[in-house]
Amino acid sequence: MAMTFEQGGVEALAAIARRSDARNVPIDNFKYPDGVHIVVNFTLDFDAMLLRRLWNEPALQRSKGEFGGRVGIWRLLDMFDANEVKATVFTPGRICELYPKALHRAVAAGHELADHMWEHQVPEDPALEQDHLGKAIAALSAISKTPVIGTRSSHTPAFLRRLGVTYNSFTSARSMPFYQLDENDENELLQLPFHYSIDDAMYFSFGWLGTPNAAQRIYDPETVLEIWWEAFQQQYRAGGYFNLLLHPFVSGHAARVDMLERLIQRMKTLPGVWFPTCGTLAQYCLEQYPFAQQARPSK
Amino acid sequence: MPWKQDYTISDEVAIADADIVWPDGKQCGFGIVVDLSPATSLAGLDEKSLRYPTYHFGLHEGLYDFLDMFARHGLRTTFAVPAAIAAIYPETIARISAAGHEIAVNGLLGEDPLTLDEGTEAERVAQATDMIASVTGARPQGWFSLPRANDPFATGNVSAKTIDLLIANGYAYFGNGLADDAPHYWVTDFASRKHLLTLPYYYHFDDRFFLMFPSEGTGLERPGTLLRNWQTEFAAQYRRGRYFSMTVSPQRSGCGHRLDALDPFRRGGAAMPGLWNATGGEVAAHWTRHHPAATHLKLEPSIWKSYEGSLD
Numbered sequence: 068m069a070m071t072f073e074q075g076g077v078e079a080l081a082a083i084a085r086r087s088d089a090r091n092v093p094i095d096n097f098k099y100p101d102g103v104h105i106v107v108n109f110t111l112d113f114d115a116m117l118l119r120r121l122w123n124e125p126a127l128q129r130s131k132g133e134f135g136g137r138v139g140i141w142r143l144l145d146m147f148d149a150n151e152v153k154a155t156v157f158t159p160g161r162i163c164e165l166y167p168k169a170l171h172r173a174v175a176a177g178h179e180l181a182d183h184m185w186e187h188q189v190p191e192d193p194a195l196e197q198d199h200l201g202k203a204i205a206a207l208s209a210i211s212k213t214p215v216i217g218t219r220s221s222h223t224p225a226f227l228r229r230l231g232v233t234y235n236s237f238t239s240a241r242s243m244p245f246y247q248l249d250e251n252d253e254n255e256l257l258q259l260p261f262h263y264s265i266d267d268a269m270y271f272s273f274g275w276l277g278t279p280n281a282a283q284r285i286y287d288p289e290t291v292l293e294i295w296w297e298a299f300q301q302q303y304r305a306g307g308y309f310n311l312l313l314h315p316f317v318s319g320h321a322a323r324v325d326m327l328e329r330l331i332q333r334m335k336t337l338p339g340v341w342f343p344t345c346g347t348l349a350q351y352c353l354e355q356y357p358f359a360q361q362a363r364p365s366k
Numbered sequence: 367m368p369w370k371q372d373y374t375i376s377d378e379v380a381i382a383d384a385d386i387v388w389p390d391g392k393q394c395g396f397g398i399v400v401d402l403s404p405a406t407s408l409a410g411l412d413e414k415s416l417r418y419p420t421y422h423f424g425l426h427e428g429l430y431d432f433l434d435m436f437a438r439h440g441l442r443t444t445f446a447v448p449a450a451i452a453a454i455y456p457e458t459i460a461r462i463s464a465a466g467h468e469i470a471v472n473g474l475l476g477e478d479p480l481t482l483d484e485g486t487e488a489e490r491v492a493q494a495t496d497m498i499a500s501v502t503g504a505r506p507q508g509w510f511s512l513p514r515a516n517d518p519f520a521t522g523n524v525s526a527k528t529i530d531l532l533i534a535n536g537y538a539y540f541g542n543g544l545a546d547d548a549p550h551y552w553v554t555d556f557a558s559r560k561h562l563l564t565l566p567y568y569y570h571f572d573d574r575f576f577l578m579f580p581s582e583g584t585g586l587e588r589p590g591t592l593l594r595n596w597q598t599e600f601a602a603q604y605r606r607g608r609y610f611s612m613t614v615s616p617q618r619s620g621c622g623h624r625l626d627a628l629d630p631f632r633r634g635g636a637a638m639p640g641l642w643n644a645t646g647g648e649v650a651a652h653w654t655r656h657h658p659a660a661t662h663l664k665l666e667p668s669i670w671k672s673y674e675g676s677l678d
Contacts, residue, residue: 321602
């Protein structure tokens with residue numbers, strides 16, 4: 068099939084765009100349970116120093132990540148518990164061998180453990196990919212004592228489904244929960260979308276994703292609080308969805324924990340704000356709005 | 367932890383806020399680190415950086431204004447000094463030291479030790495230590511490896527041998543760790559529990575990343591963000607009874623209106639009751655006495671498993 072302008076002109080590009088669009092299936096007439104006006108998911112990407120180690124970054128970069136495991140995660144969980152927020156901890160399987168106490172503490176308080184790859188990478192070789200994914204799900208399930216149904220990853224949807232994963236939180240393609248098909252229009256997964264503009268690393272992490280020094284704009288908590296409060300209010304007016312992506316090594320710093328607590332307390336001044344885990348929201352979506360009942364966009 | 371070499375440097379769970387004790391029942395520890403390095407490249411200071419007009423300002427007017435302000439408010443600080451700077455400006459260092467501030471080492475040249483081979487790094491640690499001692503008359507207690515503004519990472523670097531070298535050279539603490547926001551123990555050998563006390567650093571509280579960043583004239587001047595970072599973190603750490611450390615440099619924060627910005631911070635934060643302002647060496651001495659590694663460092667053996675196709 069023609070895949071480039073040179074091979075097939077604009078029509079080839081249009082076909083690619085249409086196929087890509089058709090993979091995203093919205094849930095029509097979506098409504099939250101009675102009394103709920105908006106769902107807020109606090110999602111923690113708990114890789115600590117694992118990605119720093121994977122990329123062979125130097126010792127103090129790894130220490131920056133280590134903060135998330137020995138300090139940040141505990142503080143965030145304490146704050147969530149004090150404010151009756153249930154969080155979802157997207158956890159690389161290897162973290163079970165580095166920070167088991169924090170994970171047991173999260174599970175004991177009713178927070179959800181979900182997959183975030185085995186070592187924060189998805190191997191290209193399918194056999195190794197399945198090996199990694201299987202190890203991650205097994206390690207997390209052993210701690211959570213319940214099936215792991217969520218991921219934040221680019222793992223192959225067919226492999227995920229085979230292991231019981233029903234939702235992913237790894238796209239900004241839509242604002243509300245929706246279904247996403249794989250490249251073969253099969254193996255749908257529920258997507259609980261996040262957005263980079265409500266991702267702590269964009270504001271607070273130096274050199275994120277290889278950005279050069281002159282491009283750094285490190286923010287302060289007060290400014291970010293106002294940006295996120297505006298973003299929440301916009302979604303609230305729309306009866307929407309708010310998935311806040313936090314890294315314990317970033318947002319576990321004291322001033323940011325306090326900022327997040329103020330944000331939660333502001334949200335709670337409005338009626339109908341629900342703070343469940345992603346798993347709880349996913350189960351509601353899957354039961355009330357199963358994929359089979361959704362109208363597929365034309366290809 | 368479970369301890370894991372090359373992943374972690376300390377124990378699995380940090381000291382709880384409630385377990386931290388400051389002298390005389392004080393509420394919160396407060397440290398100011400003054401960075402005197404002109405280095406702009408990984409190799410450390412050189413002809414170009416020593417000739418920067420802003421550095422000249424920083425070592426003269428900026429520094430004198432810093433010292434006046436510290437004296438006015440009764441603040442005692444820790445100067446992180448490349449040893450070569452101490453050797454070049456011994457009278458300046460003597461003046462700082464006489465005002466009650468600690469002189470700690472920031473490398474021989476403010477360099478990145480990852481650019482040195484093992485033998486050279488060992489020589490430079492010994493040489494820098496002797497150089498500072500000959501200027502101040504006392505062996506330095508603290509060693510820093512602070513970042514330069516153009517570094518790929520805003521953390522500073524240490525090599526795999528740096529902390530062991532510091533232990534061998536009798537240092538009481540390493541000054542810029544990032545695994546905690548309170549003092550903590552950096553372990554270099556699990557079996558023997560060999561360790562060095564480490565004081566926390568975070569680039570969000572370092573003026574280098576907000577004023578004239580990454581270099582003078584680039585227009586990335588964000589004093590309001592820096593001030594709010596200091597204020598909010600100070601408030602949060604004070605409430606927790608933990609520790610707050612800020613890093614300032616006279617060529618940046620010592621300049622006119624920026625110096626004024628430190629004053630409202632002081633009025634808002636540094637004047638709070640129950641604050642224990644101390645030098646790095648004093649914090650290290652207090653910490654090792656009241657939170658000794660023997661009782662407070664809780665290391666557990668690794669449970670990491672080896673698998674084919676996975677990380678070592």
